[in-house]
Amino acid sequence: MSMDSDLIPAAEACRLLGISPATLYAYVSRGLLESRPGRAHRSRVYRRQEVERLAQRKRLGRGAARGAAQSLDRGLPVMETRISLIRPDGPYYRGRSAVALARAGATLEDPARLLWDCGSQDPFADPPGDWPARLAPLANAAELPPLSRAMAVTPLRALRVPPSFQADQAPRRALxxxxxxxxxxxxxxxxxAGPVHRLLAGTWRPGDEAFAELVRAALVLCADHELNVSAFAARVVASTGAHLHATVCAGLSALAGPRHGGATARVCALLEDARQSRDVRRLVAVxxxxxxxxxxxxxxxxxxxxPRAAELLAMLRAMPADPATMELVEAVVAAAAEVSGRRPNVDFTLAALCLAHGLTATHALSLFAAGRVAGWLAxxxxxxxxxxxxxxxxxxxxxxxDGDADAPHD
Structure with missing residues (x-):
C-alpha cells in the first residue's frame, strides 16, 4: 500500500470530515483518529480509510436505526450484560478488577466462578473426567493444531451430555x-486435570514455577472482555438454545481468524523481523x-x-526469561512508543511471554483461548x-x- 494512496495530509482529512484543524487534533487526542509523521518537517498524515469511516459515522447521525448501523464495530452498545465492564484501568468482572484479581493470585477458576455468578456453588468440585475411548486418539493427537483439535472433539463430547438450555443454573455451571x-x-x-494454568504450564515448561505464575495471570486477564468478536459469536449461538459445547465451538471459530486471536501470530512475525534487523527503530518507523x-x-x-498488557509486561520483566528476547521486546516497545505513541496490548504481551520462554505463536493463541472460554461460557x-x-x-x-424503482437504496 503506497504512501500516496492510503495516507493523506491534514488539509484533506479536514475536508473529508468537514472540520477545522483544531477539531482534527481534538479527534486525535480522543483516540478517534491516529496520525503519523509526514514527509515534511513536523507534518502529520492520516489513514484515508479511518478518516472516511469516521466521516461516514458523522453522516449517519444519531437516529436509532442509523445509530445501530454504526454500532457493530466498537460503537454504540447493542445489548445489556451483568458480566463485565471495560474501564480505562482494565476490564471488571461483575464489579471486580481483572488486574487486581491477577495481582492477588487468582487462578482462572476464580474469575470463572465470578463471571458465572456461582455464589456458594463450586462448579469445579467434581473432576472433569477422562476422554471416552473413542475420542482419546483424537483428543491426544498432538500433531493437530490446538484450535482445530478442540473444535473437532468438542461437538463430539456433546453427544454424551444432555442439552444444557433446559437445565437449572447449577447443572449448567457444572457443565x-x-x-x-x-x-x-x-x-x-x-x-x-488440576487448575488450568498448571495443566498448560506443566505441559509447555515442566517445573518452571515462574512461568506457571505468568500463565496464571495471563489466563485471569484474558477471561473476558465484554462483547468481543468471539464472545458475541458464542452468545448468538447460545441464543438459539444450542448446547454449551456449540457456543465454545463458535468462540473458537471466531478466535481462529487473523483479525482476532491470530493477532498473536502477527506479533511474533513483527518480533522476528525485528530480531533480523540491524536497526529496530528504523524498521518500526518505516x-x-x-x-x-x-x-x-x-x-x-x-x-x-x-492495563492488561502493562500488568503482564511488568511481571515478565520481574521474572526469569531469555535475556536476548527480552532485550528485543524492550527495543520494539520503545520504538513503537517513540514512532507511533502506541503502547503494547494484550496480544503483544502474550506473544512476548511465550517467545521469552522458548515457545511459539501457537502457544500464545492457545493461552488466549484457554482463558477466554470462561467469558464465552459466561x-x-x-x-x-x-x-x-x-x-x-x-x-x-x-x-x-425488479420493477420497483422507488425502493429505498443507497
Whole structure:
C-alpha cells in the first residue's frame, strides 16, 4: 500500500470530515483518529480509510436505526450484560478488577466462578473426567493444531451430555466448568486435570514455577472482555438454545481468524523481523510511515494503553526469561512508543511471554483461548437465562427489486 494512496495530509482529512484543524487534533487526542509523521518537517498524515469511516459515522447521525448501523464495530452498545465492564484501568468482572484479581493470585477458576455468578456453588468440585475411548486418539493427537483439535472433539463430547438450555443454573455451571477444563486439555493434547494454568504450564515448561505464575495471570486477564468478536459469536449461538459445547465451538471459530486471536501470530512475525534487523527503530518507523499496522500495539478501547498488557509486561520483566528476547521486546516497545505513541496490548504481551520462554505463536493463541472460554461460557449462560433470540435486522443497500424503482437504496 503506497504512501500516496492510503495516507493523506491534514488539509484533506479536514475536508473529508468537514472540520477545522483544531477539531482534527481534538479527534486525535480522543483516540478517534491516529496520525503519523509526514514527509515534511513536523507534518502529520492520516489513514484515508479511518478518516472516511469516521466521516461516514458523522453522516449517519444519531437516529436509532442509523445509530445501530454504526454500532457493530466498537460503537454504540447493542445489548445489556451483568458480566463485565471495560474501564480505562482494565476490564471488571461483575464489579471486580481483572488486574487486581491477577495481582492477588487468582487462578482462572476464580474469575470463572465470578463471571458465572456461582455464589456458594463450586462448579469445579467434581473432576472433569477422562476422554471416552473413542475420542482419546483424537483428543491426544498432538500433531493437530490446538484450535482445530478442540473444535473437532468438542461437538463430539456433546453427544454424551444432555442439552444444557433446559437445565437449572447449577447443572449448567457444572457443565461449564467441565467444558472449561476439557477445552484446556484439548489445547495441549492432555487429559484435563488440576487448575488450568498448571495443566498448560506443566505441559509447555515442566517445573518452571515462574512461568506457571505468568500463565496464571495471563489466563485471569484474558477471561473476558465484554462483547468481543468471539464472545458475541458464542452468545448468538447460545441464543438459539444450542448446547454449551456449540457456543465454545463458535468462540473458537471466531478466535481462529487473523483479525482476532491470530493477532498473536502477527506479533511474533513483527518480533522476528525485528530480531533480523540491524536497526529496530528504523524498521518500526518505516512500517508506521508506510501505513502498515504495528500488530500488538494500541487498542481502540484503551487509548492510554492496555492495563492488561502493562500488568503482564511488568511481571515478565520481574521474572526469569531469555535475556536476548527480552532485550528485543524492550527495543520494539520503545520504538513503537517513540514512532507511533502506541503502547503494547494484550496480544503483544502474550506473544512476548511465550517467545521469552522458548515457545511459539501457537502457544500464545492457545493461552488466549484457554482463558477466554470462561467469558464465552459466561455470555452463553446469561443469554440462556434471558431466553431471547439474537436476531438483528439488516439495512438493505443493494439494487431495488425488479420493477420497483422507488425502493429505498443507497
Amino acid at each position: 461449564a466448568a467441565t467444558r472449561l477444563r476439557q477445552n484446556a486439555g484439548l489445547l495441549v493434547a492432555r487429559r484435563p 512500517r508506521w510511515q508506510q501505513g502498515e499496522d504495528l500488530p500488538g500495539f494500541g487498542h481502540a478501547l484503551y487509548p492510554a494503553g492496555d 455470555h452463553a449462560l446469561e443469554q440462556q437465562t434471558l431466553g431471547r433470540l439474537i436476531r438483528p435486522r439488516a439495512r438493505y443497500t443493494g439494487l431495488p427489486p
